[in-house]
Amino acid sequence: MLQSVDALQLLEEQKEAWDLVATNYAALDKVKTKSYEIDGNCWKVQFNPARIVSSSAKVDAASIKQRKCFLCKEQLPAVQRGIPFGEKYQVLVNPFPIFPQHLTIPSVHHELQLIQAHYKDMLHLAQSLAHFTIFYNGPKCGASAPDHLHFQAGNKGFLPIEKEWKKAQLVHDGAEAKLYALTSSIRQAFVIQSSSVAAADEIFQLIYQALPQKGNEVEPMMNILTWYEDGMFVSCIFPRAEHRPSCFFATDEAKKMLISPASVDMGGVLITPLEKDFDHISASCIRQIMQEVCLSAVDMAHLVECIKQKL
Ligand SMILES: [Zn+2]
Numbered sequence: 001m002l003q004s005v006d007a008l009q010l011l012e013e014q015k016e017a018w019d020l021v022a023t024n025y026a027a028l029d030k031v032k033t034k035s036y037e038i039d040g041n042c043w044k045v046q047f048n049p050a051r052i053v054s055s056s057a058k059v060d061a062a063s064i065k066q067r068k069c070f071l072c073k074e075q076l077p078a079v080q081r082g083i084p085f086g087e088k089y090q091v092l093v094n095p096f097p098i099f100p101q102h103l104t105i106p107s108v109h110h111e112l113q114l115i116q117a118h119y120k121d122m123l124h125l126a127q128s129l130a131h132f133t134i135f136y137n138g139p140k141c142g143a144s145a146p147d148h149l150h151f152q153a154g155n156k157g158f159l160p161i162e163k164e165w166k167k168a169q170l171v172h173d174g175a176e177a178k179l180y181a182l183t184s185s186i187r188q189a190f191v192i193q194s195s196s197v198a199a200a201d202e203i204f205q206l207i208y209q210a211l212p213q214k215g216n217e218v219e220p221m222m223n224i225l226t227w228y229e230d231g232m233f234v235s236c237i238f239p240r241a242e243h244r245p246s247c248f249f250a251t252d253e254a255k256k257m258l259i260s261p262a263s264v265d266m267g268g269v270l271i272t273p274l275e276k277d278f279d280h281i282s283a284s285c286i287r288q289i290m291q292e293v294c295l296s297a298v299d300m301a302h303l304v305e306c307i308k309q310k311l
C-alpha cells in the first residue's frame with residue numbers, strides 16, 4: 001500500500017532529475033506571503049508567479065477540446081515519474097507547487113472530473129497519504145483539467161482551515177459520522193468527521209444531492225479538502241456559487257485581479273500569480289471575493305435544514 005513516505009521520496013527524486021521541479025520548489029522558499037485576521041480567522045495570501053497557467057486557464061469546452069490533455073500518460077514529460085495508487089490512479093509531483101510538498105493524483109484513464117462516484121477514492125487517498133491534505137476542485141471551481149479526473153495533495157500544516165473547522169457547529173451526531181456546518185466564517189462549509197469511509201460517503205451523497213446545480217453544469221459546484229487524523233477522516237465541502245469573482249473580469253485595470261479561487265483559497269490561502277494583485281489585495285477584497293464565489297449564509301442555512309431532515 002502506498003504511504004506518504006513513498007510520495008515524499010518521489011518528490012526528492014524529481015527535484016534531482018527535473019530542473020523545472022528543482023527551480024519551482026526552490027522558488028517557493030522566496031515567495032512573498034502576508035496574512036490577515038478576518039472575523040477572528042486567519043487568511044493568508046501567497047504571491048506565486050508559477051501559478052499563472054492554472055489561474056488563467058481557459059476551461060470552456062472549446063478550449064479544452066483544442067488542447068492535448070496534460071494529465072494523460074502520453075503527454076506527461078519524459079522525466080516525470082509516477083507511483084500507482086491502486087489500479088485507478090497514479091501519484092505525480094506537481095511541478096507548479098503552492099505547498100512545499102505538492103502532488104497531483106490523476107486517474108490513469110481520461111475521464112471527466114466528477115466527484116460523486118469518486119469521493120470514496122478521496123478518503124482512501126487521505127488515509128494512505130496521511131501526511132497530506134487531499135483536495136478536489138470541481139470542473140468549474142478551479143480544476144485546470146476538467147476533462148481528466150484528478151485530485152491534488154499538499155502537506156498538512158499549511159491551510160488555516162485545518163484548525164478553523166473546529167469552530168463549526170454540530171448538525172448531526174451519528175454513530176460513525178458527524179456532520180458540522182462552518183458558518184462562523186466569510187465562506188460557508190460542511191464538515192464531515194467520520195471513522196468510516198462508508199458512513200462519510202453516505203453523508204456526502206446527501207450533501208451532493210441537496211446542493212444546487214445549474215442547468216449547464218455537470219455536477220453541483222464545489223471544492224473539497226479531506227485529511228485523515230487520529231483515526232478519523234475530516235472532509236470540508238465548500239459549495240460554490242460562481243467560478244470566478246467579478247474582479248477577475250473587471251475591465252478597469254485598477255480593479256482587475258487575476259484570482260481564480262479553488263480548494264486552497266477556500267482553505268484560507270489565496271493565490272495571486274501577479275505581484276500587483278498581491279500588493280493590492282486587502283481584507284475587504286478577500287471578503288468580497290469569498291462572498292461572490294461561495295454560497296450565501298441564507299442559502300447555506302436552508303441547505304443545512306434540508307439535509308438535517310434526511311439524516
Ligand atoms: Zn487526459
